[in-house]
Structures are given as C-alpha cells and as structure tokens.
Amino acid sequence: MTAKAELRLHDAILYDKLPDNRVKCNVCQRRCNIPEGRLGFCMTRINKDGNLYSTIYGVVSSLHADPIEKKPVYHYLPGSKSLSLGSFGCNFRCAFCQNWEIAYADGSRIPAVAGRYVSPEEAVSLAKQYACRSISWTYNEPAIWIEYALDCAKLAKEHGFHTIYVTNGYCTQEHLDLIGPYLDVYRVDIKSFDDEFYQKLINVPSAVGIREVAKLAKHKWKMHVEAVTNVIPTWNDDESNLRQIARWIVDNLGELTPWHVTRFFPCAELTDVPPTPLQTLEYAAKIGFEEGLKFVYIGNVAADQDTRCPQCQTTAVSRIGYYASVRSVTPDGKCANCGADLGIVME
Known part of the structure; x- marks a missing residue:
C-alpha cells in the first residue's frame, strides 16, 4: 500500500435520483433514501447535489x-x-x-x-x-x-x-x-x-x-x-x-x-x-449431518477440520489450523479413492 487515503469521492452506481435532490441507493436491501448532504446507513455513500458518491473507493x-x-x-x-x-x-x-x-x-x-x-x-x-x-x-x-x-x-x-x-x-x-x-x-x-x-x-x-x-x-x-x-x-x-x-x-x-x-x-x-x-x-454439526449436509465444519476452535469423503471416509483434505493439504481429491473435485463427488473446486 503506497498512498495515504484521502477523502476522494467516486461516482456511485446502482442508485435512483428522486425529487428534492434525494437519491435512493440500491446497493443493499436497505435501499436508503438519502437527503442532500447526508450519508446512507453504511456511512460510506454520500449525496452531493443530488448525485450519489462512494467515499471509500480504493x-x-x-x-x-x-x-x-x-x-x-x-x-x-x-x-x-x-x-x-x-x-x-x-x-x-x-x-x-x-x-x-x-x-x-x-x-x-x-x-x-x-x-x-x-x-x-x-x-x-x-x-x-x-x-x-x-x-x-x-x-x-x-x-x-x-x-x-x-x-x-x-x-x-x-x-x-x-x-x-x-x-x-x-x-x-x-x-x-x-x-x-x-x-x-x-x-x-x-x-x-x-x-x-x-x-x-x-x-x-x-x-x-x-x-x-x-x-x-x-x-x-x-x-x-x-x-x-x-x-x-x-x-x-x-x-x-x-x-x-x-x-x-x-x-x-x-x-x-x-x-x-x-x-x-x-x-x-x-x-x-x-x-x-x-x-x-x-x-x-450433528444437526447439520442429520438434516442431510455432507460437510459441516466447526470453526474458531481447535477441532477436527479435515474433509472426509462421506461415502468411504477417506481423508480428502487434511487441515491444521488454516493450513490445508490435499491428500485424495481428483482434479474435478471427486474422492480419489471411491469417486464420490466432494463438491471441491480444484482449478
């Protein structure tokens, strides 16, 4: 990062112009109706003279x-x-x-x-x-x-x-x-x-x-x-x-x-x-599996994070913390041992 950020306004997209210099932002489902000179709920999109600008571009x-x-x-x-x-x-x-x-x-x-x-x-x-x-x-x-x-x-x-x-x-x-x-x-x-x-x-x-x-x-x-x-x-x-x-x-x-x-x-x-x-x-996690999910992971704890094939139980991807090692996954995301689809994107 080379340059200190300054307040620079960048033309916003996804908004409608309204009467009385108001604008309606359509970026999120709040669809803020923003008066002249005011910010939307997110505090990053400002109405200047009836035009909407982003204050955080880059x-x-x-x-x-x-x-x-x-x-x-x-x-x-x-x-x-x-x-x-x-x-x-x-x-x-x-x-x-x-x-x-x-x-x-x-x-x-x-x-x-x-x-x-x-x-x-x-x-x-x-x-x-x-x-x-x-x-x-x-x-x-x-x-x-x-x-x-x-x-x-x-x-x-x-x-x-x-x-x-x-x-x-x-x-x-x-x-x-x-x-x-x-x-x-x-x-x-x-x-x-x-x-x-x-x-x-x-x-x-x-x-x-x-x-x-x-x-x-x-x-x-x-x-x-x-x-x-x-x-x-x-x-x-x-x-x-x-x-x-x-x-x-x-x-x-x-x-x-x-x-x-x-x-x-x-x-x-x-x-x-x-x-x-x-x-x-x-x-x-038990509930997730009972409801039919094949892959449920427990996070923010020191728990087992490995990906195992739901069909043959082969360890497909082993993980220690945030670091993963691919062990048994084909290039098209299947178990290399039994061929079951793991839903993993490799390329």
Missing part, C-alpha cells in the same frame, strides 16, 4: 495474503492463498461484530482513520507478488464497496485470478447481477433463520432477502457457495433454528454445500455473553 483498512481457509472457504482451491482486502463501514450493525472497529467507522472521515489507497491495478499486482490464486473482499461488508470490488474483479479475471465475496448477503439482486459475472465464490453468513434475531441484534427487518440472493448466487451465477453461522449462546443456538438453517441449505444450495458453525467470543455490545461451548458446536 480505501483499504486491511490487506493480507491469507490462506483461503481463513475466509472460511474449504472447498475451493484448498491450500491456496487469497489476497484479502477490506475497507470501512457496513450496512449491518451487528451487536456481536468482531470487526467493529472498521465496520462501525464513518467512511466520510477517512483522513482521520488509518486507511491507505490501493488501486485495482495495485491489488492485482500484489496478488501476483504474494503468489495468491484469488482475491477476496472481506473484513468489512464488500457490498458497500461495489464500485471498487467490481473494478478489481473485472481486472482480476483478466489476469487469471479467482474472486471471492465474503458477505453478510444483504446485497440487492441487481447488485449481484452486476458483479455476478466476475465472482467465483459467495461466502455468505446465515446468522439465524429467525427474523427477530436480525431485528434485535443487527437492525435488519428480515433475512428472507439474504437467502433469496444466496440462491441466485448458486443457481443463476453458478458461484461456489459456502455458509457460515456464528453460534451465539441464548441467541441462535436452539435446535429449531439450527435445523431450519441446515435444512434450508440442503434444500436450496445443495447437500454438498459446506456449513461452518463457528464459535462466538464476547465482543462489541455482547461482552456479557460467554463463548460458545464446544458441545454446542458439536451438537450444531
């Missing part, structure tokens, strides 16, 4: 060459590295956000925070320099970074890189249709099946739209999809909720879709809630 808060498993993404290019980029702001206000320092930041005050400017060209160059096979938009919500993510994704595909959205899933269908041709992986949070959870802890009225867009990613745009549920004691750890999530994944994304059930740690506004007991995560 503004990077975090940049790392991570193992792809850290996303977590387990069934796509296992063992590879992904150049991971994050900015500031979010269209959610999760009471349990682990990245709240950047997610809650005011994107209009970029000079006051520790951001750096990274052009799409530099991002691709860094991916080459660090021998990454993919580029990920992560750490904060990439949907509000659409102008930058789209430019980066187009350039990344031209240079042979795979592309990954690590998202809360609250983008609009038109957003997904715009960037869909340039995305390979949609790693989506299914935080709960209960709308009340989203209302109380996230300030979102319903999660139905999140699930609908995830289906589009899988079936319309043929993306590889993996789902994550951060299991929070007393909030989303009841059997009914976990079964509904697992059943929905099987019915709508397919039985080979990896489901990551991860441990919650006290943070942000939920410091009084204890970490998720390991037994709860093991029970969540």
Whole structure:
C-alpha cells in the first residue's frame, strides 16, 4: 500500500435520483433514501447535489495474503492463498461484530482513520507478488464497496485470478447481477433463520432477502457457495433454528454445500455473553449431518477440520489450523479413492 487515503469521492452506481435532490441507493436491501448532504446507513455513500458518491473507493483498512481457509472457504482451491482486502463501514450493525472497529467507522472521515489507497491495478499486482490464486473482499461488508470490488474483479479475471465475496448477503439482486459475472465464490453468513434475531441484534427487518440472493448466487451465477453461522449462546443456538438453517441449505444450495458453525467470543455490545461451548458446536454439526449436509465444519476452535469423503471416509483434505493439504481429491473435485463427488473446486 503506497498512498495515504484521502477523502476522494467516486461516482456511485446502482442508485435512483428522486425529487428534492434525494437519491435512493440500491446497493443493499436497505435501499436508503438519502437527503442532500447526508450519508446512507453504511456511512460510506454520500449525496452531493443530488448525485450519489462512494467515499471509500480504493480505501483499504486491511490487506493480507491469507490462506483461503481463513475466509472460511474449504472447498475451493484448498491450500491456496487469497489476497484479502477490506475497507470501512457496513450496512449491518451487528451487536456481536468482531470487526467493529472498521465496520462501525464513518467512511466520510477517512483522513482521520488509518486507511491507505490501493488501486485495482495495485491489488492485482500484489496478488501476483504474494503468489495468491484469488482475491477476496472481506473484513468489512464488500457490498458497500461495489464500485471498487467490481473494478478489481473485472481486472482480476483478466489476469487469471479467482474472486471471492465474503458477505453478510444483504446485497440487492441487481447488485449481484452486476458483479455476478466476475465472482467465483459467495461466502455468505446465515446468522439465524429467525427474523427477530436480525431485528434485535443487527437492525435488519428480515433475512428472507439474504437467502433469496444466496440462491441466485448458486443457481443463476453458478458461484461456489459456502455458509457460515456464528453460534451465539441464548441467541441462535436452539435446535429449531439450527435445523431450519441446515435444512434450508440442503434444500436450496445443495447437500454438498459446506456449513461452518463457528464459535462466538464476547465482543462489541455482547461482552456479557460467554463463548460458545464446544458441545454446542458439536451438537450444531450433528444437526447439520442429520438434516442431510455432507460437510459441516466447526470453526474458531481447535477441532477436527479435515474433509472426509462421506461415502468411504477417506481423508480428502487434511487441515491444521488454516493450513490445508490435499491428500485424495481428483482434479474435478471427486474422492480419489471411491469417486464420490466432494463438491471441491480444484482449478
């Protein structure tokens, strides 16, 4: 990262002009109606003279060459590295956000925070320099970074890189249709099946739209999809909720879709809630298998992360922490021992 970020406005996309110099942003399902001179909910999209601008184009808060498993993404290019980029702001206000320092930041005050400017060209160059096979938009919500993510994704595909959205899933269908041709992986949070959870802890009225867009990613745009549920004691750890999530994944994304059930740690506004007991995560995984999922992984704990063939139990991919070793997977993602489909993308 070479340049200190400054507050530079970049023409926004996906918005409608309204009377009285208002604009309606269509990047996420909030569809903010933004008056002149004001910011949208995410604090990164501003109305100037009846035109919408992004305040975070190319503004990077975090940049790392991570193992792809850290996303977590387990069934796509296992063992590879992904150049991971994050900015500031979010269209959610999760009471349990682990990245709240950047997610809650005011994107209009970029000079006051520790951001750096990274052009799409530099991002691709860094991916080459660090021998990454993919580029990920992560750490904060990439949907509000659409102008930058789209430019980066187009350039990344031209240079042979795979592309990954690590998202809360609250983008609009038109957003997904715009960037869909340039995305390979949609790693989506299914935080709960209960709308009340989203209302109380996230300030979102319903999660139905999140699930609908995830289906589009899988079936319309043929993306590889993996789902994550951060299991929070007393909030989303009841059997009914976990079964509904697992059943929905099987019915709508397919039985080979990896489901990551991860441990919650006290943070942000939920410091009084204890970490998720390991037994709860093991029970969540058991539920996932009972509902028909073939691959359920327990995350944020020192647990078994290996991928085993559901048919012959051969270890296909072994993992220690975030580091993976492919042991028995064919180039087309099948078990090298028995030929069962593992749903793993190798190339």
